[in-house]
Amino acid sequence: EIYCDNAATTSLDLEVLDTMIPYLTNHFGNPSSSHAIGRKAREAVEEARHKIAKLLNASENDIFFTSGATEANNLAISGAIKTYEVRNVITSRLEHKAVLQTLGQYSQHNDLEIDFVRLDNRGNVDFEQFEWLLKNNQQTLVSLMHGNNEIGNLTDIKKIGEICKKYDAIFHSDTTQTIGKHRFDVTKLYIDYIVGSSHKFHGPKGVGFIYINKYRKIQPHIYGGAQERGTRGGTENVAGIVGMAKALEIAYRNLEEYENYVAFLKSKMITALHDLFGDEISFNGESDSTTDSLPNILNVAFPNLKKGGVLVNRLDALGIAVSGGSACSNLTNNGSHVLKTLNRNLDKDSVRFSFCKYNTPAEIDLIIKAIVDIYEQDIFVRKSVQN
Template sequence: MEIYCDNAATTAVDPEVVKAILPYLTSNYGNPSSSHWAGRKVKEAIASSRQTIAGLLGADTNEIFFVSGATEANNLALSGAINAYEISHVITSKIEHKAVLQTLAVYEKAGDIEISFVKLDDFGNVDLKHLENLLKANPQTLISLMHGNNEIGNITDIAAIGVLAKQYNAIFHTDTTQTIGKLPFNLKEINIDFLVGSAHKFHGPKGAGFIYINKKHKIKPYIIGGGQENGQRGGTENVIGIVGLAKALELSYRSKEVVQTHLAKLKKHFISSLDDLTIGGITFNGESRSVHKSLNNIVSVAFPCLSSGNLVSKLDNLGIAVSGGSACSNLGSGGSHVISAIYKNPDKEIVRFSFSKFNTIEELDFIVKAIISIYQKDRIEEAKDYVQTFNLAS
């Protein structure tokens, strides 16, 4: 039995999305930059997709630009803002995606910017008071704080951050990769300068994403040649990805309430099942236990370390796909920078379970039974090793 619970990494493409993109793999194959009928037909599909996305997010069509995904979009937003406005100070957090942290680190190493990290509480939430103090002390600031954390699921109050950014004349970029298609947006009512999304996080194809650039900004492109995307990103458009992106987002909005109710049900059931385990020492990271303060599709769990091997690999051997951010000493170096930023000595194995509309209660029950079995076998093996060691010592 194969069970996929790593949907924060990527999701299965929705069958309706596949149906929508098929014509652009067969009959509608023209280059959108071509002036003939074949090109015009495809160009119209791109314009329609842009209009769909802008309408769903409360943006203008000239504020939506198609890119390869959120990593490119984050790079474009940060690099573009720093260069266009000669930004010298950036406020971010230590639990941002590496596409943000590593991009900013390049500029810091070059001496172009100074980075301030906003304080986080014990659950990984942004300290808004500290953020305001940083803004007061540092004019000409760029804020980069994500909406939903990809590892622990925490939801940040980006509306409140937008208010502070406007008050202190700061530029606000937010990585919304995990929340697009899950939480509502109205960009006409919230102060955001740059916002990003990736299709494959909400049942669209990989390699397609977008960036929202508030129309008051004009940043230089870093892919030049051809003038596509209103001059913002050169190169022939990924028509299949763009059409799939728009269709996936449309479907997400159409069934958002139903899907979120389903995901909340899965999350509550899974957490309750883990609470009932007799393994002992299981805790939840960040706000991932809450259906109000974190995303309904993410549960980040700290498990006691196994005496041999790791839980993620053992679940994988049983056909269960989950994500790990391990910190146990027997699992080697690395681990999660998010967990390390919140917990100073995370002496447990960190496992992220992330669900989608395609997951079921029955699958989660199977996972819980698998976890019980793994720990039971581990205790038996540990007892055998102890007896063997004792006998040798005797």
């Protein structure tokens, strides 16, 4: 089996699992309990908060634990809208559903206008039009992601932040695909909310966090106990939080090595695909760029198979896990809203490969070999059908 779908989720690091086990067994206390067993759990939660804050150059008070990035994005958007009487939102059609659906819900129930920033055909933000939109709106929330989960595009959030500052806008960025994969220093960014999801960087699933700029007020998001300073009621996922902090620590310990390694795997794949298909291959968004995309995501528009169905399924049948994100015109899937927005390669069979530190060059060779076999077989099937 080859797993090349690391933008969807990653495997749990065993070192992370080791740090979690004591909090699933002996130290099972409720962090809100005042006895020693509870205090032990509280200590672990606060130590994790401290670790994560330090890695982002933030303060512990700015970090709030959640069940993942979906919840953290919901919290950012609802928090901003409830607290600051937001009237306008500027976002992009390439955002994750965790952002688009949340904004959709709020716009239905509030007097909220949503503007979608203009993008070029590779999915890059038109900064001039973005600034124009900001200039012409007031009480604005900007929600623009850092790394796109489908096509890997990186948006310059430093630049976006500077424009937001100029017009006094609130800035939220969905950083799910870049936390743990890109160095952050929140003191060098003008940003109000960023989010992280543990399972994207070899931590456990169902746990994440939000960073909230200390100048922003926060409203309760889940009502209940006074956990997370009254923002989010509910007993903390202690083992998950401990595991997430450990996973992030490991990720940042080896960041440059990781970036170079996955970029190497990606360029190996790009070269092999060019050799194989020549002009018949293309890449979605900026995913083949070495500077403007995440080093671990490659979204490829393959020629359609004539008889063999969709490439993702064919690869799956050979034990290779990759992801679609395609909107093949001849298939009955809903397709990718990202590729639809770009209106590119909708007639092609698009596949997202997303790498991690555990993928190997030998796996890339095996994937390429599988692709060769699938296409050769397709030609054979096509020929035999024609005959």
